Amino acid sequence: MTVAALPLLRRTRVAASVIPGFGPTLGFTLSYLSLIVLLPLAALLLKAAGTTFAQWGTLLSDPRVLASLRLSFGGAFVAALINAVFGLLVAWVLVRYPFPGRKLVDAIVDLPFALPTAVAGIALTALYAPNGWLGKLLTPLGIKVAFTPLGVVVAMVFIGLPFVVRTVEPVLQDVDMELEEAAASLGADRLQTFFLVILPAIGPSLLTGFSLALARAVGEYGSVIFIAGNLPGVSEIAPLLIVTKLEQYDYVGATALAAVMLAISFVLLLAVNLLQKWRRARMGG
Amino acid sequence: MGGAATRDPVIVRWLLTLLALGFLGLFLVLPLAAVVVEAFAKGLDAYLRALGNDVALASIRLTLIVAAIAVPLNIAFGLAASWAIAKFDFRGKSLLVSLIELPFSVSPVISGLIYVLLFGLQGLLGPWLADHDIRIIFAVPGIVLATIFVTFPFVARELIPLMEEQGRDEEEAALTLGAGGLRTFWLVTLPNVRWGLLYGVLLCNARAMGEFGAVSVVSGHIRGLTNTMPLHVEILYNEYDFVGAFAVASLLALLAVVTLAAKTALEWWHRDELVATGH
Numbered sequence: 001m002t003v004a005a006l007p008l009l010r011r012t013r014v015a016a017s018v019i020p021g022f023g024p025t026l027g028f029t030l031s032y033l034s035l036i037v038l039l040p041l042a043a044l045l046l047k048a049a050g051t052t053f054a055q056w057g058t059l060l061s062d063p064r065v066l067a068s069l070r071l072s073f074g075g076a077f078v079a080a081l082i083n084a085v086f087g088l089l090v091a092w093v094l095v096r097y098p099f100p101g102r103k104l105v106d107a108i109v110d111l112p113f114a115l116p117t118a119v120a121g122i123a124l125t126a127l128y129a130p131n132g133w134l135g136k137l138l139t140p141l142g143i144k145v146a147f148t149p150l151g152v153v154v155a156m157v158f159i160g161l162p163f164v165v166r167t168v169e170p171v172l173q174d175v176d177m178e179l180e181e182a183a184a185s186l187g188a189d190r191l192q193t194f195f196l197v198i199l200p201a202i203g204p205s206l207l208t209g210f211s212l213a214l215a216r217a218v219g220e221y222g223s224v225i226f227i228a229g230n231l232p233g234v235s236e237i238a239p240l241l242i243v244t245k246l247e248q249y250d251y252v253g254a255t256a257l258a259a260v261m262l263a264i265s266f267v268l269l270l271a272v273n274l275l276q277k278w279r280r281a282r283m284g285g
Numbered sequence: 286m287g288g289a290a291t292r293d294p295v296i297v298r299w300l301l302t303l304l305a306l307g308f309l310g311l312f313l314v315l316p317l318a319a320v321v322v323e324a325f326a327k328g329l330d331a332y333l334r335a336l337g338n339d340v341a342l343a344s345i346r347l348t349l350i351v352a353a354i355a356v357p358l359n360i361a362f363g364l365a366a367s368w369a370i371a372k373f374d375f376r377g378k379s380l381l382v383s384l385i386e387l388p389f390s391v392s393p394v395i396s397g398l399i400y401v402l403l404f405g406l407q408g409l410l411g412p413w414l415a416d417h418d419i420r421i422i423f424a425v426p427g428i429v430l431a432t433i434f435v436t437f438p439f440v441a442r443e444l445i446p447l448m449e450e451q452g453r454d455e456e457e458a459a460l461t462l463g464a465g466g467l468r469t470f471w472l473v474t475l476p477n478v479r480w481g482l483l484y485g486v487l488l489c490n491a492r493a494m495g496e497f498g499a500v501s502v503v504s505g506h507i508r509g510l511t512n513t514m515p516l517h518v519e520i521l522y523n524e525y526d527f528v529g530a531f532a533v534a535s536l537l538a539l540l541a542v543v544t545l546a547a548k549t550a551l552e553w554w555h556r557d558e559l560v561a562t563g564h
């Protein structure tokens with residue numbers, strides 16, 4: 001990949017700069033990138049490319065595999081939707097309503113980025129287990145969270161929340177209040193102003209946050225496996241099935257499933273990017 | 286904050302604020318509180334015993350060693366990459382930037398898997414490594430590699446936009462006045478990006494010490510040898526040693542809180558010297 005890219009990376013403005021070090025720094029960058037990221041990923045694709053049709057058929061008709069993919073992508077989708085709503089709410093409150101302790105709350109939003117996933121996983125499990133603080137309240141209501149697909153979604157909400165808040169917050173800060181005043185003076189009430197003026201302005205950033213949260217949740221492992229219960233076909237996520245296949249020395253199955261996950265994630269991100277481009281082109285901004 | 290027309294009724298403001306705070310309390314603060322309460326559920330003695338034994342100490346040592354190798358390497362990479370990308374024009378630059386961010390969109394489990402496929406016994410280089418008695422998978426080198434992969438973009442993604450924003454004028458002035466390339470880097474560039482660098486290092490280090498999925502795949506879970514702190518947490522938890530699991534987890538939670546505090550302090554005092562921040 002890098003070898004093919006080398007002619008592309010040739011400097012285009014050699015004479016204009018007196019700054020030294022282009023060769024060594026770019027050389028180190030490309031070597032390190034190739035060794036750590038590109039070659040190992042290429043090894044995965046190479047291995048996946050060696051999978052026979054029969055092996056693909058077995059993998060993609062295995063109900064356990066399909067269920068795990070459905071849970072990983074479906075759960076991530078639901079969690080990203082929840083995060084889109086509550087992330088927008090949190091961003092809105094943080095930007096628009098000054099309250100004491102606002103800066104502290106703003107800092108806490110990043111906790112899921114900093115807290116190791118395994119710690120989040122066992123903490124959420126302790127909370128939602130039938131004898132946990134929240135599980136005790138929910139069990140009498142007939143709601144089971146821990147060791148069910150619902151628990152998977154809860155962990156994915158935890159891990160994805162900051163992506164939405166952090167992408168929407170700066171855009172919301174830049175929304176021109178005069179537009180809102182204009183809408184109000186033309187007779188729009190606050191809800192109309194929100195849905196017709198504010199939401200279109202922050203829409204693209206909300207979509208970006210949604211897709212980042214989705215992408216993160218799809219591949220998430222550490223925070224999910226403790227609370228999920230990992231019942232095959234019911235609450236087993238795709239990354240865990242990869243690990244299970246590896247532990248059973250089913251390298252072909254693990255690699256193929258990983259390749260499928262990468263492909264679906266890639267298509268999803270591409271679709272969101274195209275959607276964004278199309279929106280920007282249509283709105284002329 | 287705008288005129289009366291853009292101000293929401295007090296009752297709406299209160300309700301929305303309470304709803305947002307309730308959500309954050311439920312999803313963020315409560316788990317953190319649970320870690321502390323569970324860790325001390327059987328008192329201080331049990332907590333200290335859980336941390337003071339050889340296996341726990343070995344996991345702490347390994348986590349520190351892995352971070353001490355992975356973080357400096359990614360700092361060197363981040364500095365080199367941002368210098369090449371921000372100070373020079375070349376074709377394929379945006380492709381290079383996207384490739385640097387690639388590890389963020391790969392599942393942690395797959396990040397570990399790729400090294401197993403390369404260096405594992407059945408991997409591409411496996412037979413050669415076995416002949417030469419070199420162990421990477423189920424050993425410390427594999428853990429370091431997987432950690433470098435998942436923390437790969439942190440420093441670079443902080444420095445590249447920052448250096449691009451600062452331009453090349455100061456470096457060009459220093460060089461024209463006769464300073465050498467390295468001297469210019471140490472005395473001009475590095476001081477300009479120091480807070481951004483620290484910011485990236487903080488996040489890189491937190492992830493390096495806390496990584497679970499990628500490390501879990503390559504570790505082999507050998508107690509006292511290839512178990513990092515997060516892996517040790519998992520083992521204790523699965524053995525129903527909850528005090529032990531949450532005691533080790535409390536150290537990792539403390540690391541997270543300290544990281545957040547330092548990161549927030551940087552954002553408050555040096556906001557102008559950082560670029561738009563994110564994760």
